[in-house]
Amino acid sequence: MSVDEDQFYIFGERAVFALEIQHAPGIIHGAEPEDCKGSWGKWRLWVADVNLCKLRLKTEGGLIEIDEVQWFLAPLFRWIVDNWMPLLHEKRLPHVDSRSHSARAAYLSMLESAGDDIDLFIPWQYWAQRHSLRAASDGGIVPDLFIQRIGDNLEFSWGDRVQSGADDAMFVMENGVARASVDAVAESLFSVVNWFLQEHEKNSTEWTENLRFQWRQTVCESTMAYMLSWYLDSRPDPGPLTKKFQAATEKLKGPLELMHSDQSTNTPSNTPWLGSLSPEIAMFGDLSPDISPEAAVTLLAEYFNAQVDDVSESLLSGLVSDRPAWTTASPWANGYSLALDVLDQADPAPGASNTRIESMLENLGIQVRDVNLGEQGPRGVALAGSNLRPTILVNSDNVRNSPRGKRFTLAHELCHILFDRSRAQPLAHSSTPWASPSIEQRANAFAAMLLMPPWRAELRAGKNRKGLKEAVGRLADKLKVSRIALRQHLANIHEISENELEFLLGTQPQGFCEEVR
Numbered sequence: 001m002s003v004d005e006d007q008f009y010i011f012g013e014r015a016v017f018a019l020e021i022q023h024a025p026g027i028i029h030g031a032e033p034e035d036c037k038g039s040w041g042k043w044r045l046w047v048a049d050v051n052l053c054k055l056r057l058k059t060e061g062g063l064i065e066i067d068e069v070q071w072f073l074a075p076l077f078r079w080i081v082d083n084w085m086p087l088l089h090e091k092r093l094p095h096v097d098s099r100s101h102s103a104r105a106a107y108l109s110m111l112e113s114a115g116d117d118i119d120l121f122i123p124w125q126y127w128a129q130r131h132s133l134r135a136a137s138d139g140g141i142v143p144d145l146f147i148q149r150i151g152d153n154l155e156f157s158w159g160d161r162v163q164s165g166a167d168d169a170m171f172v173m174e175n176g177v178a179r180a181s182v183d184a185v186a187e188s189l190f191s192v193v194n195w196f197l198q199e200h201e202k203n204s205t206e207w208t209e210n211l212r213f214q215w216r217q218t219v220c221e222s223t224m225a226y227m228l229s230w231y232l233d234s235r236p237d238p239g240p241l242t243k244k245f246q247a248a249t250e251k252l253k254g255p256l257e258l259m260h261s262d263q264s265t266n267t268p269s270n271t272p273w274l275g276s277l278s279p280e281i282a283m284f285g286d287l288s289p290d291i292s293p294e295a296a297v298t299l300l301a302e303y304f305n306a307q308v309d310d311v312s313e314s315l316l317s318g319l320v321s322d323r324p325a326w327t328t329a330s331p332w333a334n335g336y337s338l339a340l341d342v343l344d345q346a347d348p349a350p351g352a353s354n355t356r357i358e359s360m361l362e363n364l365g366i367q368v369r370d371v372n373l374g375e376q377g378p379r380g381v382a383l384a385g386s387n388l389r390p391t392i393l394v395n396s397d398n399v400r401n402s403p404r405g406k407r408f409t410l411a412h413e414l415c416h417i418l419f420d421r422s423r424a425q426p427l428a429h430s431s432t433p434w435a436s437p438s439i440e441q442r443a444n445a446f447a448a449m450l451l452m453p454p455w456r457a458e459l460r461a462g463k464n465r466k467g468l469k470e471a472v473g474r475l476a477d478k479l480k481v482s483r484i485a486l487r488q489h490l491a492n493i494h495e496i497s498e499n500e501l502e503f504l505l506g507t508q509p510q511g512f513c514e515e516v517r
Helices: 074-082 084-089 103-114 118-131 182-199 206-220 224-233 240-253 279-284 293-305 331-346 357-363 403-419 437-451 465-479 483-492 498-505
Strands: 009-013 017-023 040-047 055-059 062-066 069-072 144-150 153-159 169-171 176-181 367-371 380-384 391-395 427-431
Touching: 009 182, 017 182, 069 074, 074 084, 074 182, 074 206, 084 118, 084 144, 084 182, 084 224, 103 118, 103 144, 103 153, 118 144, 153 182, 176 182, 182 206, 224 240, 224 279, 240 279, 240 293, 279 293, 279 427, 293 367, 293 380, 293 391, 331 403, 331 437, 357 403, 380 403, 391 403, 403 427, 403 437, 427 437, 437 483, 465 483, 465 498, 483 498
Parallel strands: 367 391
Antiparallel strands: 009 017, 017 040, 040 069, 055 062, 055 169, 144 153, 153 176, 380 391, 380 427
16 A cells, blocks of 8 residues: 555556545535445546546536546445455356457447346346446446456456436546456455555444444455355355366365465465466366266366376477457457468468368377367367466367367367467366357457468359359368358458358358357
8 A cells, every 4th residue: 555645545556456545534514324424535446557537527617627536435345345256256247248358348238239128137237236336336426347357367348438317427538448467456455445444443333334344254254165156156155167166176186275375376375365266267167057067077187187297388389479369459350360370380281272280289299189078068178388288178079079160179279279378377278158258259260260361261253143152162171161160251351242241141241259169
């Protein structure tokens, strides 16, 4: 904690995440609600050097700008304490949304399409109460910010949407997305909550005593099982994935401590949050809750079997780099670009009519294993990094892993192995609809371009529609890819027009995110 020239107490670092607070009790007289009494103040919230609280107000004297929210502090701290566990641990949205790049975008998309459908939208309302900062307004004006757990990070997504009932106020910021480590954010929030409660020690009220009691309970209840349940199942008590993960670990290795201080984390074991995840937890976090117990055991066994004392990745090292997908303006364009770079450096047969993906993986020292992970299991899994043999698991039970579909799976998982090793940690990534959309979108684009680069995907077709269909079929056979994948990719690389794509699909064109997988 530090103090700036305006007497704001600063918790955290502006370049990463920071909450700046100024407590000014006594300014408001006679109009304080009982549950906010003595909590008037100001606050600023910074993410990646952006002050999300910079506000433009329309007044009788004209427009003015202020740099902070000015309101009672009690609603903000009640919201942090009430939602401590889900805010820091819950990663799942109410429904899979593979189109949106952020939690805020997914929420606004659902609000637009199903906001009037009470039954459909209620789960999103409850979710927003836990993850949208506007749930902490309680009559004040606060930024339109959403917070979601993604792996070892918290993702912040924000915009300038007008707050209901506050038409004369607009936050001065463009839509944005940034991430900060769970540890950095949790440490700042933990410190600021403790500071706020200490501020009220001398002039305690009923609401501050209740908040203090609830905070003690929250800290005391921060068991590993409780935090894991929020991460895997979005609930306080163990759900399907948590139970299957715990049963699988006990069956394979006996009672397993789920996180150790030496497992890629410096977080003390007694903190009321789960910071860095062990790879097996991260892998299970992307699975469908409907995965069978047998498949869960098989997957975890494959992970443990891939562990070795010493891994040489000399063949891979020239290609591997940490390239976060969420930071790119377009995961699709990024995936295409990365695939072309890999082909330039590692194509085993540049003159071949199709990409020899199996030979490429063999040359890079990546093991491929066909395993049975059930119909509800992931299509593919990527394992790599420190003490993990580079491995791609292909789920033989998944209907999309036909011979041609398997080639796409291999290329998709190769992208994860090469570019998704966050902060140099071991990678254990399950490719499912529950995985991070930006990561999956980029890997889909990477796979499409790797298997269908422009010089191999040249379409020699006549002008009539029958000739076009036949030419696409011949080209798909040559490239050993599905016709659906090829059709959309040809439109993306402008080999065919949107009108021709509509004709080939027989429907309005859609993004290949789901189609090609």
